Amino acid sequence: MSYKPSSLQLQREDARRRASRRSTLIAAVSTVAFGLVAVIVVTGAPGFDRVRTSFFSAKYASHALPTVFHGLLLNLRVLIIAEIFVLIFGLLIAVARTTKQPILFPLRLVATFYTDLFRGLPLLLVLLLVGLGIPGLRITWIPNSAVLLGTVALILTYSAYVAEVIRAGIEGVNPAQRQAARALGLSSSQTLRHVVLPQAIRNVLPPLLNDLVSLQKDSGLISVLGAVDAIRAAGIETARSFNFTPYLVAGTFFVLMTIPLTRLTDWLARRQDAKQKQQGRW
Amino acid sequence: MRTVLEVKNLRKCYGSELVLDDISLAIPEHSVNVVIGASGSGKSTFMRCINLLEEIDDGQILLDGEDISAFGTNMDKVRSNIGSVFQAFNLFPHLSVLENITLAPRLVHGVSRNDAEENAMALLKRFGLAEKARGYPDLLSGGQQQRVAIIRAIATNPKLLLLDEVTSALDPVLIAEVLTLIAELKSEGMTMVIATHEMGFAKRIADHVIFLADGKIHEEGNPSEILNNPQTDRLKEFLGALHSAGRL
Incomplete structure (x- = not known):
C-alpha cells in the first residue's frame, strides 16, 4: 500500500515550511542591515578617501602582484619544509613525553623542558634569537641564511605546539585499547605504533591542522630576518x-x-562530530 | 589429563583492600571453567591476574607448568599464549574486522599476511561473519563485535581462553549468538575460563563451576551440584538473589 501523509503531518510540514521561510527572511534583512551600517561607518570615516587611495589602489596592486607572488613562493617552500619537520619532531616529542620506559627518562625530561620553553617563548623572539644569535656564534658550517634560520625558528616553536596536541591525543585513547593490544601479546612499542598512535592522530586531526594553518601564516614572520618573502x-x-x-x-x-586547509579542518571536525553522534557517544 | 593452568595461593590487594585471598585452582586441558559471583567479588581481577594485566601480591601462576608469575617473565610471550575477551569488546576502531583479527598473528606470531588473512577468513566464515570482514567495528552490532573479539582472541591458537563477562553489555538476542559461538569452541576442546552472570549457560556449558565471594573460593564443583544444591550460606544467598531477580 502506498503511504499518504496524514492531514496532521501535512499541517506540520506546512508550519515547518513557513517557519523556515521566516528564518531566511530574517537572515537576509539582518545581513543587509549589517552591511549597510558597516559601509556607512567605513566610508563615512574622515580619512576614508586617503585610506582608499593608499590601500586599495588597483594600479599599485597589479604593479606589486608579480613580486609579492614571487615572495609567496618562498613562503610556500618554507612552510612545506617546516610542516614536514614539525610533524616529525612533534610526534617524537609527544611519544618521548608519554613513554614510561626508565631508560628513556632523560629524554622525557628534555622533551618536557623543551615544550615548556617553546610554548612560552613568543615566536618573534625565537626568530630573533635564532636568526641573530646563531650567526653571532660564527660557526662556519652553519650557513648564515635568513630563510634557513627562520625556518629553524618556526620548526622549534611549532614542534612544541604540535607535540602537545599529539600528546593530548595519545592520552585521550581509551586505556582499554592499550590493554586489549597487550593482552594479544603485542609489545609496548607495537601497541603504540599500531593501536595507540593511529587513534590518537585521528582524534586530534582538527586541532593539529589548525596548528598547521597557524604555521602557514606565521611563515610570513621570517621577513623580520630579511628573507624576501611575500611580506x-x-x-x-x-x-x-x-x-x-x-x-x-x-x-x-x-x-x-x-x-x-581551514576548510579541510572544518570538514574533518564535522565528520568526526557526526560519527560520534551516530555512535551515541557525545 | 594435562593441567594447562595452575594457580597456587594467589593473593591480590588494591591498597589495603584484599581482592583475591588465597585462591588455588587447577585447570585441565579442554575443560570449561565458569567463575560466578556478585559484582566486586574478584572475578575480573582473577582473570586479569592470569593474563598478567595485574601484578599479583602473593602466590604463583603456572601456565603449562611454567611459572609465569616469576619476576622477569616475558609477559608478551605469556599473553600471546592466552586469549582474552572483555566485557566492552575493545575492538580496534581504526582497523577493519579482518585487520583486527590478523594484527596479533602477523605482529606477534610472525604469520605472513596471506596466511593470517586466510585463517581469519576461515574463522569468520565458520561463525557467519564473512561478509563483515572488510567492515569496521562501528558498523557491527554488539553481538557481532563480541563474536569478532572472540575470533580475534582465538586466531592465535591460544592454550587458554579467558572470557570476562563477555555478554554483560548485550541484549538477550545478541547474548544468544555469542553463547552459541562459545559452545562451539567447547566442542572443539578449547580450554576456557569464563566469568559470567548467565547461570543457565553456566549450567549447560561448564565442566567446573567456581563460586567467588569476597575474593575467596567459597564453593566449587560440577555445575548441577553447585547450582542445584549449594552448601555454603553465601552461595545460597547469591543464588536466591539471582532467583528473585528472575535471572535463574
Whole structure:
C-alpha cells in the first residue's frame, strides 16, 4: 500500500515550511542591515578617501602582484619544509613525553623542558634569537641564511605546539585499547605504533591542522630576518611607491593560501562530530 | 589429563583492600571453567591476574607448568599464549574486522599476511561473519563485535581462553549468538575460563563451576551440584538473589 501523509503531518510540514521561510527572511534583512551600517561607518570615516587611495589602489596592486607572488613562493617552500619537520619532531616529542620506559627518562625530561620553553617563548623572539644569535656564534658550517634560520625558528616553536596536541591525543585513547593490544601479546612499542598512535592522530586531526594553518601564516614572520618573502616583497614595493596596497595583496595571498586547509579542518571536525553522534557517544 | 593452568595461593590487594585471598585452582586441558559471583567479588581481577594485566601480591601462576608469575617473565610471550575477551569488546576502531583479527598473528606470531588473512577468513566464515570482514567495528552490532573479539582472541591458537563477562553489555538476542559461538569452541576442546552472570549457560556449558565471594573460593564443583544444591550460606544467598531477580 502506498503511504499518504496524514492531514496532521501535512499541517506540520506546512508550519515547518513557513517557519523556515521566516528564518531566511530574517537572515537576509539582518545581513543587509549589517552591511549597510558597516559601509556607512567605513566610508563615512574622515580619512576614508586617503585610506582608499593608499590601500586599495588597483594600479599599485597589479604593479606589486608579480613580486609579492614571487615572495609567496618562498613562503610556500618554507612552510612545506617546516610542516614536514614539525610533524616529525612533534610526534617524537609527544611519544618521548608519554613513554614510561626508565631508560628513556632523560629524554622525557628534555622533551618536557623543551615544550615548556617553546610554548612560552613568543615566536618573534625565537626568530630573533635564532636568526641573530646563531650567526653571532660564527660557526662556519652553519650557513648564515635568513630563510634557513627562520625556518629553524618556526620548526622549534611549532614542534612544541604540535607535540602537545599529539600528546593530548595519545592520552585521550581509551586505556582499554592499550590493554586489549597487550593482552594479544603485542609489545609496548607495537601497541603504540599500531593501536595507540593511529587513534590518537585521528582524534586530534582538527586541532593539529589548525596548528598547521597557524604555521602557514606565521611563515610570513621570517621577513623580520630579511628573507624576501611575500611580506618583505610587499614592504619593498611599498617603500618604492609610498602606497600600502602591496601589503593588502600579500594579505590576500596568505588568506587564499590558508583557506583550503581551514576548510579541510572544518570538514574533518564535522565528520568526526557526526560519527560520534551516530555512535551515541557525545 | 594435562593441567594447562595452575594457580597456587594467589593473593591480590588494591591498597589495603584484599581482592583475591588465597585462591588455588587447577585447570585441565579442554575443560570449561565458569567463575560466578556478585559484582566486586574478584572475578575480573582473577582473570586479569592470569593474563598478567595485574601484578599479583602473593602466590604463583603456572601456565603449562611454567611459572609465569616469576619476576622477569616475558609477559608478551605469556599473553600471546592466552586469549582474552572483555566485557566492552575493545575492538580496534581504526582497523577493519579482518585487520583486527590478523594484527596479533602477523605482529606477534610472525604469520605472513596471506596466511593470517586466510585463517581469519576461515574463522569468520565458520561463525557467519564473512561478509563483515572488510567492515569496521562501528558498523557491527554488539553481538557481532563480541563474536569478532572472540575470533580475534582465538586466531592465535591460544592454550587458554579467558572470557570476562563477555555478554554483560548485550541484549538477550545478541547474548544468544555469542553463547552459541562459545559452545562451539567447547566442542572443539578449547580450554576456557569464563566469568559470567548467565547461570543457565553456566549450567549447560561448564565442566567446573567456581563460586567467588569476597575474593575467596567459597564453593566449587560440577555445575548441577553447585547450582542445584549449594552448601555454603553465601552461595545460597547469591543464588536466591539471582532467583528473585528472575535471572535463574
